Amino acid sequence: MFTLPEIAGDPSRLTRRLMRIDGSDVIFRPLTHADPELLASFLAGLSPESRRLSTFDGYDLATARELCDAIARYDKLRLVLEEVPAGRIVGLLELSLDLHPHDVVRFREAGIQLSATDGRFGPTLADDYQGKGVGTQILPLIADVARGFGKRRIILLGGVLADNARAIRYYRKNGFQAVGSFAGTNGVRSLDMILDLDLPSGQ
Numbered sequence: 001m002f003t004l005p006e007i008a009g010d011p012s013r014l015t016r017r018l019m020r021i022d023g024s025d026v027i028f029r030p031l032t033h034a035d036p037e038l039l040a041s042f043l044a045g046l047s048p049e050s051r052r053l054s055t056f057d058g059y060d061l062a063t064a065r066e067l068c069d070a071i072a073r074y075d076k077l078r079l080v081l082e083e084v085p086a087g088r089i090v091g092l093l094e095l096s097l098d099l100h101p102h103d104v105v106r107f108r109e110a111g112i113q114l115s116a117t118d119g120r121f122g123p124t125l126a127d128d129y130q131g132k133g134v135g136t137q138i139l140p141l142i143a144d145v146a147r148g149f150g151k152r153r154i155i156l157l158g159g160v161l162a163d164n165a166r167a168i169r170y171y172r173k174n175g176f177q178a179v180g181s182f183a184g185t186n187g188v189r190s191l192d193m194i195l196d197l198d199l200p201s202g203q
């Protein structure tokens with residue numbers, strides 16, 4: 001089983017090359033301490049709509065530095081998609097290895113007992129990479145990483161906004177099941193979804 005310090009020390013263990021996307025080679029790899037500038041460009045390039053659908057604390061170099069400083073310091077693994085050799089980050093994939101107490105309560109109310117073998121997933125692709133099957137291509141890689149950390153199910157980090165039709169379609173077609181809905185602090189409705197990594201659709 002992997003640990004976060006091991007992956008931080010040897011990111012190549014989780015590095016995979018994807019097939020060419022839109023004529024560019026893309027690799028899937030852990031975020032590293034060398035990434036603040038590349039990550040800042042990715043965050044800064046997200047459209048207002050992408051920022052609404054997938055919210056970060058900020059979209060600048062300071063935020064990117066914080067995310068890179070956080071590597072192996074908390075129970076969260078961040079992976080990126082990088083165009084090579086251009087060196088442009090075109091996706092940020094977050095895998096949280098722990099649960100938020102609010103998640104545990106909501107899922108329990110829906111009849112699902114979450115445990116230490118459940119992780120949380122949140123994907124964000126650059127605007128020009130959305131809607132081209134890239135998210136579907138990387139989901140088996142995410143599932144493998146999650147299994148490597150001892151996870152058997154994945155829920156969504158913060159849920160998915162109920163009006164995010166593309167993401168909901170994406171999750172459903174890749175084996176996630178809707179569990180229920182909840183209103184966030186801003187009153188906006190989101191859905192909880194869960195993927196069972198032991199089922200064939202989660203591979």
Ligand SMILES: CC(C)(COP(=O)(O)OP(=O)(O)OC[C@H]1O[C@@H](n2cnc3c(N)ncnc32)[C@H](O)[C@@H]1OP(=O)(O)O)[C@@H](O)C(=O)NCCC(=O)NCCS
Nearest residue numbers: 053054124125130131132133134135136160165166167169
């Ligand atoms: C959500 C996200 C990761 C999905 O990855 P992706 O590569 O775009 O997804 P895919 O192309 O593999 O699949 C999208 C599916 O939704 C469909 N779709 C596209 N736009 C849609 C829309 N407006 N309504 C419904 N379905 C839509 C696509 O046709 C495709 O389904 P199909 O293969 O059956 O035709 C990506 O779109 C993204 O980063 N979006 C912005 C941030 C975000 O919403 N993150 C999720 C936060 S919970």
